[in-house]
Amino acid sequence: MIFRDKLQIATDGRGTYDLSANVQQVVAASGIGTGMCHVFIHHTSASLMLCENADPDVMRDLETFMSRQVPDGDPMFMHTAEGPDDMPAHIRSILTQSDLNLPVSDGQCSLGTWQGIYLWEHRLAPHSRHVTVTVQGE
Amino acid sequence: MIFRDKLQIATDGRGTYDLSANVQQVVAASGIGTGMCHVFIHHTSASLMLCENADPDVMRDLETFMSRQVPDGDPMFMHTAEGPDDMPAHIRSILTQSDLNLPVSDGQCSLGTWQGIYLWEHRLAPHSRHVTVTVQGE
């Protein structure tokens, strides 16, 4: 059995957005008890990750780290049509995930205690992001 | 239903190779309308990614970035049996993806407008790369 739903996430610019509840709602709606849940983002300048979900400092530190690793406006980048955050957004996406596959048990994604599902908006400006959630199983 | 096909990609050394058409052909051949498409590379010195597919500068910038992050011939590397690009190829592979899972809708991979499926050859010399595409669904 395959159940699919789409999420549209309005971001207000660079930062992380917790999708855990949205994804768990799709799994619940599917009626599937055991199987897999797949989360996919249809963009190359925003990405997905599983990350610690308790301390807001983690998200701040992640942003600090990435901003140092992939600096906006680095003169090595030629692809700057959409601004200094254009190419860094693609690289940040590649260094993280465009899709996550999660085990479903007892009718929900079986995440670790501290695992949250996050969308990471890498562009500075607000965007509307499309995410497809697919639940497969019994 | 499970449909599987293998791709053999001849690379002419370090660089990116657009597999989008190859993968979409396997999905079309599967006859599956709704499900998942999985792409897997059987190597540890070449990898997969989803990336912006319109501006060639993106691929050049990616290469520039990775060459700076993981320099060939960095003296910290002990694993140099196959040359200065040997260990960097493994690290580049680990920082990107060995497998991609993509939703299938209406008989094709439902990618975002700017998402292309790329093989990234990390070795300097030409290689023959094996990729398995699996389509599951209805």
Next chain:
Amino acid sequence: MIFRDKLQIATDGRGTYDLSANVQQVVAASGIGTGMCHVFIHHTSASLMLCENADPDVMRDLETFMSRQVPDGDPMFMHTAEGPDDMPAHIRSILTQSDLNLPVSDGQCSLGTWQGIYLWEHRLAPHSRHVTVTVQGE
């Protein structure tokens, strides 16, 4: 058909642990010949990867690289409640994988010759790590 088993891996601190045999045993026990094998780690401070499995220098070089990219105790990190390796462990996990999806053929994970399945413990202290292996197919 869906078959699932759980692995509990006792680590003795930072380093890599080869799970290839453990995962292949689950696939064998499933009785599934053709399909997919999914490996998931329920933590945000340890991760999974596919990597070269022959030369121990590769694992040493990986550790050297990551320690340079994401230094323990870097003063930019605010999230240090569990020590100088706390935030670096989250970042290392995000830069690698929390889940791997592998094709199953002829009753086993169809890996490349040099591909091993590794758990990468990023915390300095020993931990008990939970991994779920799901095999789907025919």
